[in-house]
Amino acid sequence: MVGVGLIGTGFMGKCHAIAWSAVSAVFPDVAKPRLVHLGEVNEELARRKAGEFGFAKASGDWRAVVNDPEVDIVSLTTPNQFHPEMAVAILEAGKHLWCEKPMAPSFAEAEAMAAAAKKSGKVAALGYNYIQSPAIRHIGALLEEKIIGEVNHLRIEMDEDFMADPEALFFWKHEAASGYGALDDFAVHPLSLVSALFGRVASVICDMAKPYADRKLASGGRRAVETYDIASVLMHLENGIAGTLLVNRSAWGRKGRIAVQIFGSKGSILFDQERSNEFQLYLTSDRPTEQGYRTILVAPHHKPYDLFVPAPGHGLGFNDLKIIECHELLTRLEGKPARLIEFAEGLEIERTVHAMARSFEEKRWVDVR
Amino acid sequence: MVGVGLIGTGFMGKCHAIAWSAVSAVFPDVAKPRLVHLGEVNEELARRKAGEFGFAKASGDWRAVVNDPEVDIVSLTTPNQFHPEMAVAILEAGKHLWCEKPMAPSFAEAEAMAAAAKKSGKVAALGYNYIQSPAIRHIGALLEEKIIGEVNHLRIEMDEDFMADPEALFFWKHEAASGYGALDDFAVHPLSLVSALFGRVASVICDMAKPYADRKLASGGRRAVETYDIASVLMHLENGIAGTLLVNRSAWGRKGRIAVQIFGSKGSILFDQERSNEFQLYLTSDRPTEQGYRTILVAPHHKPYDLFVPAPGHGLGFNDLKIIECHELLTRLEGKPARLIEFAEGLEIERTVHAMARSFEEKRWVDVR
Amino acid sequence: MVGVGLIGTGFMGKCHAIAWSAVSAVFPDVAKPRLVHLGEVNEELARRKAGEFGFAKASGDWRAVVNDPEVDIVSLTTPNQFHPEMAVAILEAGKHLWCEKPMAPSFAEAEAMAAAAKKSGKVAALGYNYIQSPAIRHIGALLEEKIIGEVNHLRIEMDEDFMADPEALFFWKHEAASGYGALDDFAVHPLSLVSALFGRVASVICDMAKPYADRKLASGGRRAVETYDIASVLMHLENGIAGTLLVNRSAWGRKGRIAVQIFGSKGSILFDQERSNEFQLYLTSDRPTEQGYRTILVAPHHKPYDLFVPAPGHGLGFNDLKIIECHELLTRLEGKPARLIEFAEGLEIERTVHAMARSFEEKRWVDVR
Amino acid sequence: MVGVGLIGTGFMGKCHAIAWSAVSAVFPDVAKPRLVHLGEVNEELARRKAGEFGFAKASGDWRAVVNDPEVDIVSLTTPNQFHPEMAVAILEAGKHLWCEKPMAPSFAEAEAMAAAAKKSGKVAALGYNYIQSPAIRHIGALLEEKIIGEVNHLRIEMDEDFMADPEALFFWKHEAASGYGALDDFAVHPLSLVSALFGRVASVICDMAKPYADRKLASGGRRAVETYDIASVLMHLENGIAGTLLVNRSAWGRKGRIAVQIFGSKGSILFDQERSNEFQLYLTSDRPTEQGYRTILVAPHHKPYDLFVPAPGHGLGFNDLKIIECHELLTRLEGKPARLIEFAEGLEIERTVHAMARSFEEKRWVDVR
């Protein structure tokens, strides 16, 4: 029985906790993990959350989790700036690591993390849950099968509106110290899909924009916004496909949009995470008079949907993606192949994001590597 | 800590198991339940499932679960025909009961179950998960607020296609012994929504249809189909609203459709379970030139979505409805008010279904009570 | 060159005028009609409209149009109550007739019109434009081809909201003298589709409802509403198919909805007039893992779309349906077969509507004939 | 009465003919034009089309139309390469000109045309029909009103699939002589919308792609494709807004997609020409718990829809846009302001397209002027 540690209990921490609780009930091929040790910023919070999530021990110091001999793997769900120190410590303590994406604020830190993972010989996987979606997995299988022929073009958009209110106060996400803006927040997710479905990005040119030049300070007055809520990228993949990646975290009306358009020589495929229980497929092999996008509801034949619900079209939720990811991880721990973005590949995603930022600063096409 | 028993580990049994595993991680106000005892048709299956689901004990005889003193509440997820005997035994053993819908094949049995529940003084709740959907709950709140004014008309459809294949063999669902057909399978779900949102049905006239008159027997030859895959009902609610309820379990292309249309004096509301993470609202208070159905993505302000995911539009799944239901049940066990259809109200739903069937046989309007 | 008369220049009168103007530009196989004589309630209006629409002569007395020897066919687009007298006069004058639907307020009048048509030997066609839609025509062809196998169930809804405002004053459509309500206004349109796609209706039971019991009078005070804005019908077709027909002219949010659901043994077809340039098709012959409703945009291969626009997905409008209808009529005048609902079949539609009304009054199933 | 000449009777020629036939029936404020003279490549075709379209005279030489003293305005709907010579001749003959878009294959020719228009003092308008769409016009009014606040980002896509078949033979659109590819075919349409709604483009960087490197020749063998079916552009508008313009004429499944996304500080607006009778609006002024995109069906209050159909949601078609454009032109001929893209502004659109092409060749950001 795998012994689990958890550091951080916010949005993602809770999501990991639910996954660890439910994974063996959903997936009969893995044993129920033991929820061993939970770490948070203080002991009181740690205790409360350990009670809710069903962890046996609780600590106000994350190092206690790392050093707990009963812990085999640590879920690391703290904010990005803590990832480098904690991740390296976890790996050095000989634990496996399930680290939320992205790896780190700076590329150098991400490189250090990847190096530590390599050195440790342990599994170090990233929380790129969207690649686990049964729809996305099935799309991957359809692409492999070349059902739409040779893919020749790709468009991806990722948009939300949590930064869209111009009256919202200036906060840390508006500071340059937090990174580039939408590129960090969002671009890695679409890039995880690109990675899972198509491989690596070769070259990019990116434009960025600020919807609001400055914002009110809580203390009064206004301060210039230093990050970019919008990024638009032209890109060439290593496999020769051209495409675009457009992200916007100030897009009023969009809540969790990750819209993918894949065009091939014999059809096309559409997907939008806001309606994640369906995808669309257009096939030229259909009779011409009845060609049209099929809206395909996710169903038991789109693995591993069947293990959640045996009836089609009933729908999975966001948290279910983490349960699938958790199962991949447990599979990987058993030494079997698994669908995961581990640190080596995660580093390539971060490299791509930093290349995008550079192409914007330098107003030119940039090769990723 | 509530001690949980589970009888049955199929579609719904697994769904209950996931709910019991995750409920306290999602809902901080309830303690983690103890998974005590699981019953199945034989011990081997019971043991295997107990391992997967994390139950401490396993029995090949359901009565062992019922009689286990550590069990406080039993999830009953066996096929309908077993509900009467098992439910009554559970209640008589002084346990609370979480029984999958519908109550029983015959109305007399359902009445006996309701009587047993009343006598026991225990909680006896039914698994009507769709009333737990954050979209449906929010629609309920909007109706209470009279945001669309006085409701004057209602249409509900429930359609799937698991019986649609004319080449599928004759099986027990085609026998009259299994009930009326789509009425039993489906009508209770829409009626649970009617019950939660509008109250009881006063009178009905129903038409039923068989898409396929006979079917192949596994043994060769053909046999006449005795049940009706399609039922169409005109109805009057006790509150004076007229409406229609249309169900079809042979509707090719429909996978989990529960389409609701509610019309009021100041607007209207639409919902479809196949896209359960959104609903639609039309308001005459919008400026005339921009009136249109709003597609509203379920978000943290639609409780209790926020406890699953703090970000809007990320989506819940079918299994999450059962987690919410489980939380309502735990709330109810603590003596607090909860959103549940208990046996007394469940009996009214069954009464309505049987009245529908009678109206079909007698080709006339029938009063439900 | 066919000489055209037009009586009435409101919604439909203008629509006919546009059709007469454009028909030969769209359809190369018919000669440009001559716009001869226009009749309206007074000469001034008639002259103004004749100028706009390009008619040579104008009269304030409709009989002048009827008696004009240059007129070969009359478009009759006055309100329903004028149809009987005018239609009979037109036919008796030896003219062909293009009469807007429905035929007449009472069934006896409709019978008289049908008798006059028969006696005259002239073409007497009704303005059932929705059967002309390229989507509907293609659906018809698909049904003939049995692409979805044997049809076994049918649902049609027709909804608008022009009567939905409870604050609107009492007017003639609320008086019993105007007919039953939504049944007259709407039911005939869906029935024209049933007629074109499936044939006649055998038996019905209808429920009707009034969203608002009374309404304000312009003169002050309130008056009881005598018509029913909502009608819901269970029906059996002569071909054995069961189905439902639901209409509502007080359905806030619906503007021109005519939603059709057709279920067969090998698939299903959906259509909604509010998105009339597409239809949906589900086929069990598609590979199971990719079965889903295809959204098929109307395109040149869906005749006669190609004669309007040679590029797919560009869209036709409501008025284009009348142009197609006009072309069918001209084809019919040349003695060739055409897709039209003429008086004999139109009478059967009216018969069905009256049977529905009777079934409501008598609260029982009624045979149409 | 305006005397009309028409040169070309293909896709657009027919569309213009329908517009000239119907415009006065739809728009009561303009007189019925006289259809005077039609020109085609030979007299036989010209005569046939003149008969169908209702033109009085027909010539196999386009100069006969240009020189006809009864002709006041010429519809020029020949392929692009003929526009320069014919347009200049028409203007020099003292006729008004209604020229299909784009102006000309080369920028120098377009400049010459614009100069001729200026010199002539005649109206020279381009066939940018999509700016006439009631939805687009209403979106323009909403933007003016700042209903979504200050616009800060823009995305436009235009996609069709008429070049998507890899088995289709090499033809003139694959030759460099025909222009750049999708940029010429498509980019001008979205740019007409940008022009009508936001103004001019300041700077661009464009990437282009070829889905298929070579194609079969009718004569056997294969030939390298010289044009680009895909173009993706990052752009900055003169008003400071950043945005993207993505076009693809090999996008299987897309038939007439022109998808617009406009983001502002208080909401957003979506439109797609494939569903041109609706648009979507998200407003932050809606109550937070019910914010969502409204799907607004085009209705009489979205001018000039009302003059086509007095009932909402019944739908206009592609050809109706040309009728509206025709009415704007007639309005303009009367010296009144009209919504048209005339040659001066049309030249700026072409300038932008050529700048895009240059930015691709030079792999850098390019200022449009």
Ligand SMILES: NC(=O)C1=CN([C@@H]2O[C@H](COP(=O)(O)OP(=O)(O)OC[C@H]3O[C@@H](n4cnc5c(N)ncnc54)[C@H](O)[C@@H]3O)[C@@H](O)[C@H]2O)C=CC1
């Ligand atoms: N995979 C996905 O879809 C998503 C991934 N994320 C990623 O998850 C990570 C966490 O994000 P959220 O959960 O949204 O943040 P959050 O702010 O909701 O939670 C962070 C948690 O970490 C705890 N924490 C902070 N410092 C700590 C320390 N020194 N020791 C122990 N605990 C500490 C906080 O108390 C808090 O409970 C980030 O890397 C983020 O990028 C976030 C949202 C979605």
Ligand SMILES: NC(=O)C1=CN([C@@H]2O[C@H](COP(=O)(O)OP(=O)(O)OC[C@H]3O[C@@H](n4cnc5c(N)ncnc54)[C@H](O)[C@@H]3O)[C@@H](O)[C@H]2O)C=CC1
């Ligand atoms: N709330 C909802 O949305 C749904 C509710 N249901 C209801 O759930 C109930 C069960 O249906 P499913 O889970 O689909 O059936 P299922 O056939 O998948 O599972 C039934 C389980 O009961 C077990 N069982 C049968 N007899 C038993 C016995 N004597 N002792 C112990 N275990 C026994 C079977 O071995 C099997 O594991 C039914 O009442 C059904 O109507 C089913 C599907 C959806």
Ligand SMILES: NC(=O)C1=CN([C@@H]2O[C@H](COP(=O)(O)OP(=O)(O)OC[C@H]3O[C@@H](n4cnc5c(N)ncnc54)[C@H](O)[C@@H]3O)[C@@H](O)[C@H]2O)C=CC1
């Ligand atoms: N096919 C379809 O989709 C539709 C059909 N209709 C049908 O078209 C008919 C007309 O309806 P609308 O055009 O909406 O009505 P409307 O009220 O817009 O137009 C009626 C016209 O008839 C004229 N009229 C009335 N009495 C007359 C007389 N004695 N002599 C000459 N003209 C006279 C009126 O002045 C008016 O111009 C009705 O039968 C209606 O049911 C209406 C709307 C849609």
Ligand SMILES: NC(=O)C1=CN([C@@H]2O[C@H](COP(=O)(O)OP(=O)(O)OC[C@H]3O[C@@H](n4cnc5c(N)ncnc54)[C@H](O)[C@@H]3O)[C@@H](O)[C@H]2O)C=CC1
């Ligand atoms: N506004 C819009 O949405 C659209 C605009 N267009 C534009 O319309 C123009 C025409 O395109 P289509 O109608 O699609 O082409 P088409 O090939 O269908 O028609 C061109 C017509 O011009 C005639 N023609 C050619 N040379 C001629 C000559 N010397 N004298 C007289 N007639 C001659 C041809 O015989 C043919 O009838 C192009 O500029 C195109 O870009 C095309 C499609 C849509």
